[in-house]
Amino acid sequence: MANPNITELEKKALELRKLALKIIYQAGSGHPGGSFSATDLMTALYFGGIMNYDASNPKDPKRDRFLLSKGHASGIYYSVLAKAGYISESDLDSYRKINSERFLSGHGHPKTPGIEIASGSLGQGLSVAHGIALGTKLDGNDSKVYVILGDGELHEGQIWEAAMSADQFKTNNLIAIVDYNKVCQDNITKDLKDLEPLEDKWKAFNWDVHRIDGHNMEAIMNVLQLPLHPEKPRVIIADTIKGKGVSFMEGQTAWHGVAPSAEDYEKALKELV
Amino acid sequence: MKDAATRDAYGQALVELGADDPRIVVLDAGVSDSSRSKKFGDKYPDRFFNMGIAEADMVCTAAGLATTGKIPFATGFACFLLGRTMDQILVSVAYSNTNVKLVGTHTGLAVGEDGPSAQMIVDMAYMRAMPNMIVVQPADWEETVQATRALIDYEGPAYFRLGRPKVKGIFDSSYKFEIGKGRVVKKGSDLVIFATGIMVQESLVAMEKLAKENINVTLVNISTIKPIDREIITELATSHGAVITAEDHNYIGGLGDAVGEVLLDQQISVPFKRVAVNDQFAETGTGPELFEKYGLSANHIAQAVKNTLKLK
Structure with a gap:
């Protein structure tokens, strides 16, 4: 697969950040910090030719799957689904609003085209993704299943149950991406409950471990284009920055779950160019 | 009419129904010899996933399998199958409306000597309270076999409540089980x-x-x-x-x-x-x-x- 133009992908990521911020601002609530840390990863998956999908046939059994286990980053998720053609950009006006025709809830649900499973309770997505990967293997198709996990989410014990299971069943079509933005709702992750040594943890669970800069589009594309490991599930630990792209949001716990004021919104837009 | 535990009838029914229906997959949480799901695992190892003593992981794995068109029967002791996984069932099964059958064996005081931590007496309360969930408890062998088949035909989340001890055969093959009918x-x-x-x-x-x-x-x-x-x-x-x-x-x-x-x-x-x-x-x-x-x-x-x- 030839690398799509990296500059084009970076432009796309910028557009997506602006769109996500717009809908969070319009909704008056949401999670900008964790949306921005995951933006470059999701841009590469959906627009870098990595995932095989057809937005006009969202239930195609041969599709690759994507799960956003850290479901609170729905601002970026719906923005990506709109740009990919699953929903329209005008649907986004109903984000977090009652009677939303596409069910654009604060956390995703399969009533929205392109979404596989409900989220909102952290720790479940890796197991669900593993189940999907086992199911597609049973069907004899080579679908890949991508799941983005938050770093704070790794505090949930179920993640490590799933890590053990995917090793046991040698589920090599499962690719987990840790959006390692180092910040949780309450505190920086290290001070809340430190994840390090994180690569060693996944290696000890016998996964194929990679670590990249999660905002370097070239590095993201390179790791996502690697051939599957013959038997191990893969984890990509992506070092990211919470709120990436807006200087006053970057690395700030305070921007985990609040929408910008009109003034902050204008300020942020000036930086997203 | 056959005197047997409903868990035995379930294990047998899975083996029979699994033969013609590749959509059926079975998961267990490391108690498959007691829950009787092992019978299915022995016959169809490719469609059997023993997840070990990890009920939360099992329930969500079942939900994932369901999204690929499989009909997963996630089986375990009712105490832990449900007790440890209310959140997983609520979000990944009930709210997501995935076609997962939760099968809890060893229910009620009938379990006996293992004591109150193994005697599940709150499971129907748990599951009745959840939107999208149905709750089925068969009385004997014949009804268990028919209900297993009915749960395959029924699309949606279900809780199947089974027992450990042998019970008397009450119904013969003229009995017709139907979901929702007394x-x-x-x-x-x-x-x-x-x-x-x-x-x-x-x-x-x-x-x-x-x-x-x-x-x-x-x-x-x-x-x-x-x-x-x-x-x-x-x-x-x-x-x-x-x-x-x-x-x-x-x-x-x-x-x-x-x-x-x-x-x-x-x-x-x-x-x-x-x-x-x-x-x-x-x-x-x-x-x-x-x-x-x-x-x-x-x-x-x-x-x-x-x-x-x-x-x-």
Whole structure:
């Protein structure tokens, strides 16, 4: 697969950040910090030719799957689904609003085209993704299943149950991406409950471990284009920055779950160019 | 008619139904010899996933499998299958509306000697409270086999409540199980008993005792606790004028409450008693000993019938 133009992908990521911020601002609530840390990863998956999908046939059994286990980053998720053609950009006006025709809830649900499973309770997505990967293997198709996990989410014990299971069943079509933005709702992750040594943890669970800069589009594309490991599930630990792209949001716990004021919104837009 | 535990009937039914239907996959949480799902695993190893002692992971893995068109039966001891996974069931199964069948074996005080941490008496309360979830508890071998088939045909989340001890065969092959339908097991006139699971067998024993005293009651098997059969409850509560419910479960949130809700909704005011666990943890002991001490035995059912008739 030839690398799509990296500059084009970076432009796309910028557009997506602006769109996500717009809908969070319009909704008056949401999670900008964790949306921005995951933006470059999701841009590469959906627009870098990595995932095989057809937005006009969202239930195609041969599709690759994507799960956003850290479901609170729905601002970026719906923005990506709109740009990919699953929903329209005008649907986004109903984000977090009652009677939303596409069910654009604060956390995703399969009533929205392109979404596989409900989220909102952290720790479940890796197991669900593993189940999907086992199911597609049973069907004899080579679908890949991508799941983005938050770093704070790794505090949930179920993640490590799933890590053990995917090793046991040698589920090599499962690719987990840790959006390692180092910040949780309450505190920086290290001070809340430190994840390090994180690569060693996944290696000890016998996964194929990679670590990249999660905002370097070239590095993201390179790791996502690697051939599957013959038997191990893969984890990509992506070092990211919470709120990436807006200087006053970057690395700030305070921007985990609040929408910008009109003034902050204008300020942020000036930086997203 | 076959005397056997409902878990045995389930294991056998899976093996038979699995032969023609590649959509059926079975998961277990490391207790497949006891839950009887091992029979399926031995026959169809590619479609059997033993997830180890990790119920939360199992439930969500089942949900993922369901999104690929499989019909997963996630099996385990009811205490841990449900007790450890309410959040996983709520989000990945009920709210996501995935076609997952949760199969909890070893329910109620009938489990016996393993003690209260292994005697699941709150599962129907848990599962009835969840939108999109149905709750099915078969009474014997024949009904378990038919209900397993019906759950495959039914698209949506379901909880299947099974038992550990051998129970008497009650139905023959002429019986027709249908989700949401209660069935009259025996006709009488003085009072109607709505019973579920092992308590159908216990009620039949009570009815023999009562018949000797010329008390003839009707017994209805309620194998779908949710959605409850409102018609049969309304009709027979009205025509009999006195009602008993019988379940191996806490009296809060199970069959008694489900029947009581129908009576309230329909403004039916008749004498009504619930034979169930009296909101307490039991202890160790054999199933029959626990049934006697904690108010679930045939003797207690017979006494409850007499007490209720006095109020008529």
